[in-house]
Amino acid sequence: MRGIVLLFIFIFHFSAQSQTITGTVLEKGSGLPLPYANVFVNNTTIGAATDIDGKFIISGTIPDQFELVASFVGYSTVSVTINRKGKLSIVQNFELELLEDKLTEIELKAKRDKSWERNLNKFKEVFLAVPDDPYGKDIEILNPWVLDFSTVKPDKGFNYTQATAQMPLQLVNNALGYQIDFYLQDFRMLRNASRFFGQAFYKNLALEDSLVESKWKEGKELNYQNSVRHLALSLLLKNSGSQGFEFYLANAGVPKENRTNDFYYELKKSIIPVNLELIYTKPLGNGVYRIFLPERMEVHHLKKPWPNDYYTNIYHAISWIWAPSGYFDVDRNGTLLHPTQLVLSGFIGRQRMARSLPLDFVPDKSFDGLLEDLEVFQNRYITLNNLRETPWISLNKSFYYPGESLWLGGEMLYQNATKQDTLSRVVYVDVLNDQLKVVHQEAYPIVNGKIAGGLTLSDALKKGDYLLRAYTRWGLNYGERDIFQLPFPILNPNEIIEHREETEEELFGDIAVVYDHSISDSVFYRVLDLVLNFQDTDENSVDANFLITALEESVAVELDPKFRLENRLDWLDRALPVGFDSRLPFDIEYGISVEGKFTPDKKRASLSTVITVVRDDLEDFGQVKSDSSGRFWASGLQFLDTAHIAIAAVDEKRRPYGKVELLPFNSPLFKGYFPKARYQLKEISKESESLFDLAGDFILLEEFVKEEVKEKETMAQRNYSYGNPNQEIGPSDLETKTMAEILGLLRFNIASLKFRNYTYGDSTGSPLLIIDGVSMAFMEKDAFREMLLGFEPSQLHSIKVYNDNISNVIFGMAGYSGVIMIETKKGARTGPNSDRKFNSEGFQIFTVKGFSSFSEFPKDPPSDQYLKKKPTIFWDPDAQTSDGIYRTKVKVPYGVNKLRIRVEGMTLDGEAFYKILKIEI
Numbered sequence: 001m002r003g004i005v006l007l008f009i010f011i012f013h014f015s016a017q018s019q020t021i022t023g024t025v026l027e028k029g030s031g032l033p034l035p036y037a038n039v040f041v042n043n044t045t046i047g048a049a050t051d052i053d054g055k056f057i058i059s060g061t062i063p064d065q066f067e068l069v070a071s072f073v074g075y076s077t078v079s080v081t082i083n084r085k086g087k088l089s090i091v092q093n094f095e096l097e098l099l100e101d102k103l104t105e106i107e108l109k110a111k112r113d114k115s116w117e118r119n120l121n122k123f124k125e126v127f128l129a130v131p132d133d134p135y136g137k138d139i140e141i142l143n144p145w146v147l148d149f150s151t152v153k154p155d156k157g158f159n160y161t162q163a164t165a166q167m168p169l170q171l172v173n174n175a176l177g178y179q180i181d182f183y184l185q186d187f188r189m190l191r192n193a194s195r196f197f198g199q200a201f202y203k204n205l206a207l208e209d210s211l212v213e214s215k216w217k218e219g220k221e222l223n224y225q226n227s228v229r230h231l232a233l234s235l236l237l238k239n240s241g242s243q244g245f246e247f248y249l250a251n252a253g254v255p256k257e258n259r260t261n262d263f264y265y266e267l268k269k270s271i272i273p274v275n276l277e278l279i280y281t282k283p284l285g286n287g288v289y290r291i292f293l294p295e296r297m298e299v300h301h302l303k304k305p306w307p308n309d310y311y312t313n314i315y316h317a318i319s320w321i322w323a324p325s326g327y328f329d330v331d332r333n334g335t336l337l338h339p340t341q342l343v344l345s346g347f348i349g350r351q352r353m354a355r356s357l358p359l360d361f362v363p364d365k366s367f368d369g370l371l372e373d374l375e376v377f378q379n380r381y382i383t384l385n386n387l388r389e390t391p392w393i394s395l396n397k398s399f400y401y402p403g404e405s406l407w408l409g410g411e412m413l414y415q416n417a418t419k420q421d422t423l424s425r426v427v428y429v430d431v432l433n434d435q436l437k438v439v440h441q442e443a444y445p446i447v448n449g450k451i452a453g454g455l456t457l458s459d460a461l462k463k464g465d466y467l468l469r470a471y472t473r474w475g476l477n478y479g480e481r482d483i484f485q486l487p488f489p490i491l492n493p494n495e496i497i498e499h500r501e502e503t504e505e506e507l508f509g510d511i512a513v514v515y516d517h518s519i520s521d522s523v524f525y526r527v528l529d530l531v532l533n534f535q536d537t538d539e540n541s542v543d544a545n546f547l548i549t550a551l552e553e554s555v556a557v558e559l560d561p562k563f564r565l566e567n568r569l570d571w572l573d574r575a576l577p578v579g580f581d582s583r584l585p586f587d588i589e590y591g592i593s594v595e596g597k598f599t600p601d602k603k604r605a606s607l608s609t610v611i612t613v614v615r616d617d618l619e620d621f622g623q624v625k626s627d628s629s630g631r632f633w634a635s636g637l638q639f640l641d642t643a644h645i646a647i648a649a650v651d652e653k654r655r656p657y658g659k660v661e662l663l664p665f666n667s668p669l670f671k672g673y674f675p676k677a678r679y680q681l682k683e684i685s686k687e688s689e690s691l692f693d694l695a696g697d698f699i700l701l702e703e704f705v706k707e708e709v710k711e712k713e714t715m716a717q718r719n720y721s722y723g724n725p726n727q728e729i730g731p732s733d734l735e736t737k738t739m740a741e742i743l744g745l746l747r748f749n750i751a752s753l754k755f756r757n758y759t760y761g762d763s764t765g766s767p768l769l770i771i772d773g774v775s776m777a778f779m780e781k782d783a784f785r786e787m788l789l790g791f792e793p794s795q796l797h798s799i800k801v802y803n804d805n806i807s808n809v810i811f812g813m814a815g816y817s818g819v820i821m822i823e824t825k826k827g828a829r830t831g832p833n834s835d836r837k838f839n840s841e842g843f844q845i846f847t848v849k850g851f852s853s854f855s856e857f858p859k860d861p862p863s864d865q866y867l868k869k870k871p872t873i874f875w876d877p878d879a880q881t882s883d884g885i886y887r888t889k890v891k892v893p894y895g896v897n898k899l900r901i902r903v904e905g906m907t908l909d910g911e912a913f914y915k916i917l918k919i920e921i
Contacts, residue, residue, distance in 0.1 A: 019059070019087075019089065020057060020059045021056075021058040021089075021091075021092060022055070023091055023092040024053070024054045024093050025050050025096060026054055026095050027095070027098065028095040028096060029098075033052070033054025034054050034075070035053070037075075037094075037096070038070070038181065038201060039069070041058070041067070041068060042069050042079065042201075043200045043202075043358060044201075044202060044360040045360055046058060046060055046360060063084075063360075064084050065081070065082070065083050066081070066082055067080070067082075068080055068082055068092055069201070071181075072096050075096035075099060076099060077183050078096055079199060115510070116147075116149060119149040120149075123189070124136075126352070128140075129354035131572075132386070132416060133352070133354060135355055136352075138174040138354070139171060139172065139174070140171070140172055142170040143169065146166050146168075146169065147163055147165050148163070149163055151538050158538070158540055159539060161537070162187060162188055163189070165183075168181040168183050169181070169182040169183075169184060171353060173354060175216075175219050176216055176220055177205045177207075178205060178358070179203045179204075180200055182198055183200070184196065184198045185199065186198070217364075220357060220363075223357060224363045225244075226304050226347070227348070228334070228342070228348060229335055230334065231245060231334070232291065232334035232335075233333065235276075235279055236330070236332075238276055244302045245301065245302070246299070247297055247299055248271040248272060249271065250270070250295065250298045250320060254269060254270035260747060262311070263313055263314045279292065279293065279294075284329065288330075288331060288337065289329065289331070290329050291323075291327060291328055293321065293326065293327065293328070296322040297321050298319075300316060301316055301319065305317075310346075319344065319346035319347045321342060321343070322343045323341055324343065325341060327341070328342045329341065333359070335359055384478075384580065384581070386416040387419060387474075388414070388478055389423050389472060389474065390412070390475060390484060390568075391413070391470040391471065391472065391475075393409070393410040393429070393468060394547055394563075395408050395486070396857070397551055397555055398488065398558050398559045398679075399490070399559075400457055400693075401457075401491055401493055402459045402461045402490060403456070403457060403458070403459030404694070405454060405456055405694050405695050405855075406454055407454040407693075407872070407877070408429065408452070408453055409450075409451060409878065411449050411450050411905075412427070412449045412451065413568065413571060423474065424472035424473065424475070424588055424589050425446045425447075425590050425591060425809065426443055426444070426591065426593070426851075427443070427444050427470055428443050428473070429444065429453070429455075429468060429470050430442075432467045433462075434676075436670045436674070440458075441667055443849070443851050445638075445809075450545070451877070452878055453854055454855070454857070455854060457490070461490050462490070463491055464490060465674075465676045466488055467487050467675065468487075469485050469667075471483040471668065472589065473588075474586055477583075477584045477585065477586050478582065480671050480672055481571070481574065483668070485675060487560075487674075487675045487676050489679060491681065495681045496681070496682060496684050497556045497680070498679070498682045499554060499555070510913060511544070512534070513534055513913070513915045514532070515531065515533070516530075516533075519921060522863070525861075525867040525894065526891075526892040526893075526894065527891060527892070529889055530887070530888050530889070530919075532885070532886040532887075533885055534885075534886070535884065536907075541885075542907045543881045544906060544907045545878075545880050545905050545906060545908070546879050546913075547879060547904055548876050548886075548903050548904075549872060549875050549901070550874035550899045550902075551871060551872060551901075551902070552870070552871050552873060552898075552899070555900070556679070557916060559679050560677055561914075564904065564912075564914050566913070587635065589635050590636040591636040591812060592636075592639060592850045592851065593633065593634060593636075593637070594613065594635075595631070595665070596647065596661055597630045597632070597660065598626045598631075598632055598659075599659050600630075601657055601659075605658075607626060607628055607629060609658075610623050610625055611625065611632045611648070611649055612656075612778075612843075613634045614647075614840070615639060615643050615646075616643055619643075620639070621775075621813065621814050622816070632660075634813065636813040637813055637850070638810055638811070638851075641849075641852075641853050642848065642849050643848055644846070645845070645847075646840045646843035646845050647662075647843060647844055648844060657842075662848075692870065695858065722811065723810060724807070725802050727800070728799070729742055729745065729746065729798065731798075733793075734796050734797075735793070742799065746801050747803075748767075750785060753784060753817075754817070766779060766781055766784050767803070767820055768811055768814045768815045768818070768819045769822070770819060770822065771824070772822070788820070796824055797823040797825050798823045799820065799821070799823075800821040800822075800823075801818065801820055802815060802819040803818035857874075857875040859890075861891055866893075867892075873890060873899060898919070898920050898921065899921065902916055902917075
């Protein structure tokens with residue numbers, strides 16, 4: 001999460017009496033009056049314009065201490081801090097200096113390019129509103145062209161992007177009813193933190209009708225509630241509880257990795273309730289108070305319902321506040337006098353200009369904080385938009401031939417990245433011809449938001465334009481805009497696409513890829529040692545996930561730049577159409593799914609029952625419940641190609657009854673126009689074989705064939721092929737602790753049979769228990785507890801746990817609630833296969849298509865076999881940096897002298913990039 005320090009310069013104390021401020025605004029040097037200059041009390045609605053003689057008068061409730069600002073277009077802005085000391089009348093004159101280098105609006109607009117637009121978008125996220133804030137759509141900058149962006153490289157610390165403005169930023173906030181002139185004094189934007197401060201003059205917008213007035217009033221009241229002012233005032237008045245605040249010490253002594261998402265488990269461990277009497281406040285005089293904070297505080301906003309991902313069993317907003325000096329100073333209204341004294345994060349750190357209020361705003365005394373803007377944050381429209389996802393796919397090259405290998409890679413984009421674990425883990429890829437017929441349909445797993453796979457094109461495909469479509473079943477709830485489309489041609493073997501030289505645009509804000517390489521020769525191929533260094537424009541190293549393809553020089557890298565990732569990211573900025581709604585007929589898939597309908601034997605029997613699903617010989621299993629119409633949905637199966645799935649409703653005596661039928665899933669109908677790639681063909685005279693990409697592009701020489709070395713590692717040593725666990729208990733603990741203590745270390749609740757922090761309270765049944773490689777299927781809860789507690793820890797070799805949403809995927813439906821794998825010292829079984837067989841009598845057996853199997857690109861061919869000359873020399877769809885560096889070895893066939901390397905992906909903080917590197921071998 002990007003940190004933000006929101007700074008306004010002000011000192012603000014109100015008095016009950018009406019006061020006046022008078023003076024003149026003159027041009028420095030000449031002494032001429034400046035008519036229509038603005039003079040205002042910073043960050044308030046209190047101000048006035050000068051008359052023809054440069055004179056002004058401000059009257060009203062003026063604070064005891066304040067900052068008075070004078071500004072005029074084309075002149076420097078001047079401010080002065082004033083302490084009235086009880087005076088009812090103040091005289092203050094200003095002299096403003098002419099800025100000679102002021103550019104016109106036309107000149108400013110002419111300087112703006114695509115890189116400036118990218119920085120403007122980032123600026124808006126820091127300055128106006130966080131991306132998911134619905135208030136963001138109601139505030140705009142009327143004159144964004146006054147902004148300039150530059151890179152600052154300090155002697156110490158990180159480089160940062162700085163924004164400056166030659167004139168005041170003119171904002172209109174239609175949600176709260178303000179026009180704001182903001183005089184930007186400093187704006188600094190790093191990759192993971194930002195801050196800005198300046199002076200603001202608020203003006204009330206003209207009212208259109210009573211409904212608008214009511215909307216503005218309610219919006220102001222709602223944004224005052226749970227603000228820093230509200231929080232600080234509640235501490236001064238010692239009424240935080242009645243105002244809906246609870247305070248906890250965030251115990252820094254508890255390691256982050258030991259924390260859970262269970263609030264009640266963490267209570268009095270990593271968070272300690274605070275007695276408000278311990279929060280000491282001290283008057284400093286002249287209406288200023290100092291509030292002392294002992295440590296970093298966790299604040300619970302009890303009257304602010306809010307979807308949070310920090311705790312799974314808490315449903316209100318949570319903030320964190322920290323005073324680096326141990327205290328912060330406020331006035332009698334709770335106004336923070338020195339914003340750098342307080343570091344804010346969480347809910348309270350979300351405020352940007354879209355939610356800012358002038359400091360002279362006073363909430364309605366009758367407002368009790370019970371009104372909540374649930375309609376904004378919990379209405380169906382916002383919920384639906386937050387759950388949107390779409391794939392982006394790229395191919396290893398831009399064109400293909402019949403019978404050739406096609407490799408693909410990409411990633412999922414999410415409107416709300418925090419929902420990623422909740423959303424799809426299966427992506428479908430269809431290939432359509434220009435007659436809209438699906439010639440290939442494949443399914444690939446989504447792993448940590450990444451997509452990788454491939455397919456072999458049919459050798460019966462005809463020359464023409466084809467379309468790759470990628471989508472998730474859940475994404476079909478949202479219509480065509482969430483389906484990704486990528487056109488590509490299939491050519492005759494004697495044709496090639498004429499290569500066009502790319503003219504790469506250098507943009508401010510782009511990620512730079514600095515590369516180094518060396519070449520070494522072997523008997524069978526050449527080896528390119530490639531090092532890529534990723535840097536931002538401030539020359540800081542950045543980490544990124546990306547795909548990389550190396551092509552023989554004659555092969556066109558891309559046909560149309562509009563299908564790049566950076567352009568697909570525009571999807572993130574396109575919200576659902578106003579009024580959009582969906583019945584959500586498609587479910588989220590956590591793996592291969594089966595959907596069907598149950599029909600009981602007896603007419604009056606319930607259609608709602610437990611459905612048992614078993615893959616092959618108990619290689620995976622699970623139980624789901626059909627609804628009142630008999631419809632059932634089971635997801636999470638993990639297998640390649642096809643499998644036999646046994647399905648039945650089972651009664652109390654475990655006897656199948658009734659019948660089931662599966663409902664097929666079909667590709668969505670094509671709507672809209674068929675996009676075609678732009679290209680020109682030319683004939684080739686060289687051997688067409690050298691232009692083909694195949695999964696095994698090397699020549700096997702019999703004299704170099706070696707006998708396969710048999711692996712001696714046991715199945716148990718390799719965790720029975722299930723990968724690495726999240727946690728492991730070894731002999732040192734097993735010899736000294738009881739089973740109850742060990743289960744505590746594993747954060748497993750034996751009473752509820754739940755892993756704390758990972759199953760999120762879902763009604764998912766018991767975890768999967770595996771003993772010496774054997775899955776204990778369909779265990780009742782009492783039997784599960786009895787078996788688990790029946791083990792003597794000292795007789796066990798290890799206990800391994802898979803209990804997150806990544807490691808447990810391989811176990812399919814059976815491991816959805818987590819997995820406990822126990823290996824005994826006397827265990828004789830060597831793997832998951834055992835003499836235990838599944839009795840499928842009474843079950844209906846269906847053949848179900850699973851994930852598409854495909855050979856990975858042979859980027860690491862045998863060291864003693866020749867490589868064929870081919871178009872794609874290297875392909876890695878899941879490349880990652882370490883400290884900004886990526887290293888790889890590219891095996892290059894002899895005869896390939898030049899490479900074009902395409903690098904495309906996204907930094908860890910979401911900035912897309914596309915680079916072409918040209919290397920001579």
